[in-house]
Amino acid sequence: MRSVGVVLAAGGSARFGSQKLLSDLAGRPLVWHAAETLRSAGLSVYVVVNDRRVASAAGAVDGVIYNPWWREGLSTSVKVAVVALHDADCIVWMLGDMPCVKPETVARLASTCGKGLVVPVYRRRRGNPVASGRGVFSATLGISGDVGLRALLGLVPVSYIEVDDEGVLFDVDTPEDLQKASSCVRRSSRV
Structure with missing residues (x-):
């Protein structure tokens, strides 16, 4: 089974006030940490971007997927990645x-x-x-707007797994969130 990781990194960072994915977090760009998590999990890493600087900041990746429609919402990044990675069996988003x-x-x-x-x-x-497994790739192509795979909940089979990882609930939307993130990254062995 071919599993790959995709970093969704084509947003506009409106709430942050600047391109947050390039912001420094423990000596690396914020987006690097997301890509490094996928690399550390043993996945091939692809990054969906609208900005070449973000692609470079992600570090070593197996591929860069450009999304010219990023202003139309998150769904466009998901769709361009599914098309580009159609031969994968599983994509971790x-x-x-x-x-x-x-x-x-x-x-x-x-x-x-x-x-x-x-x-x-x-x-x-x-x-x-x-x-997402290959079985939902075609359904993924039907989503639209500023929504990701949650648009498929209730429409496709879903497995919920309990994890001991509060990081699954935390994202960086503001400069204050970036400061909070420094504590989890310092504790991590990834950096």
């Missing part, structure tokens, strides 16, 4: 602003991936990243 997810969580999502979606749950709350 990592948001570029989620530096605190454990590589073990990603590895578990990839190993649990089947024909539907695999969603992590921490203390009864759904989180990210999410894994």
Whole structure:
């Protein structure tokens, strides 16, 4: 089974006030941490971007997928990645602003991936990243707007897995969030 990781990194960072994915977090760009989580989980890493600087900041990746339609919402990044990676059996979708997810969580999502979606749950709350099997790729092409794979919940088979990883609930939307993230990254062995 060919499982790959995709960093969704083509947003506009409107709430942050500047390109947050290039912001420094423990000596590396924020987006690097998301890509490194996928690499540490043993996945090939692809990054969906609208900015070459973000692609470079992600570090060593197996491929860069440019999304010229990024202003139309997150769904466009998901769709361009599915088209580009149509031969994958499983895609783990990592948001570029989620530096605190454990590589073990990603590895578990990839190993649990089947024909539907695999969603992590921490203390009864759904989180990210999410894994999707080949069986939902065509359904993914039907989503639109500023929504990701949650648009498929209730429409395709879903497996929820309990994880011991509060990082699945945390993303960086503000400069204050970036400061909070420094504590989880310092504790991590990834940097």
